[in-house]
Amino acid sequence: MTIEMQGMQVLAPAKINLSLRILGGRPDGFHEIETFITPISLADQLTFTRAAEGKGIEFYCDDPTVPEGDDNLVVKAARGFFEVTQVKASLSIKLEKKIPHGAGLGGGSSDAAATLLALNQFFDTKLSRETLAQLGSKIGSDVPFFIFQSAAQCRGRGELVSPEPLPAPLSLLLLKPEFGVPTAWAYGRWQQSREIPNVPYAIQEFAGRKFLNDLERPVFEKFVFLARLKAWLLEQSEVAAALMSGSGSTVFAILKSTGQGENLAERAKEELDPNLWTCVTQTL
Secondary structure: OEEOOOEEEEEEEEEEEEEEEEEEEOOOOOEEEEEEEEEEEEEEEEEEEEOOOOOEEEEEEOOOOOOOHHHOHHHHHHHHHHHHHOOOOEEEEEEEOOOOOOOOOOHHHHHHHHHHHHHHHHOOOOOOHHHHHHHHHOOOOOHHHHHOOOOEEEEOOOOEEEEOOOOOOOEEEEEEOOOOOOHHHHHHHOOOOOOOOOOOOOOEEEOOEEEEEOOHHHHHHHOHHHHHHHHHHHOOOOEEEEEEOOOOOOEEEEEOOOOOHHHHHHHHHHHOOOOOEEEEEEEO
8 A cells, every 4th residue: 555645545346255155045135145255365456536626525446447436336435434533535535457257356446435435534534344334234244354454254244244364475466358257247146057077066175165156057057268268277287276266257366386377377368268258366
């Protein structure tokens, strides 16, 4: 985090789900889940500067596909913060995107959480993490996780966060095709979905952790390439485990050692899809 007299820069890390179990539907339309999530070093960057008095919230993003105005989670987070604290809004926010959309990496939720954390410090409002998490839960189910800035076990619809730092970083390769997967669609298909024969869904174990994702079942039914991508990764000698993150469409490989990601990424592009987005990263 960089702080200057009139501005502040913060990073908003992406996340991956090392495990995701769906326990059933809820009366509020969401699903009851148990998931272990960890932040990773891939991150967006947000810059906050004071605007002229009466300007309200000005928002800019270098990615034209990102929604602006009240549809953007950053703007929603800022509006929620100013409403709760009664601070007068005169703020300019610039978002530089590195985390792809529709990827299961939590980019929008992380941007919202980073906004709440940054504004709390920027305006010295001294709101607790618990208060910020409660505010964030109104914006999105993953926002409270990012407020705590730690790997965590999350329950409920994701808003009940129990921080649990990883004992050591995991080396990762992220792979994402050009298409995304709508989160609400994936959850909505979960109950009716079935496993595809000869596709690996079994629990994997590495470094004392278990890896599984109940959303692979509905997503792989429609997006068969993701099933193929996971199976291919599990065949590679560098890979200790492979899993779809969240509702996809990112599939990640946990590497047996550092320094293996770039070669593996090139092979994936050569053998599966030359347009794959790839990112070598690690857990935080």
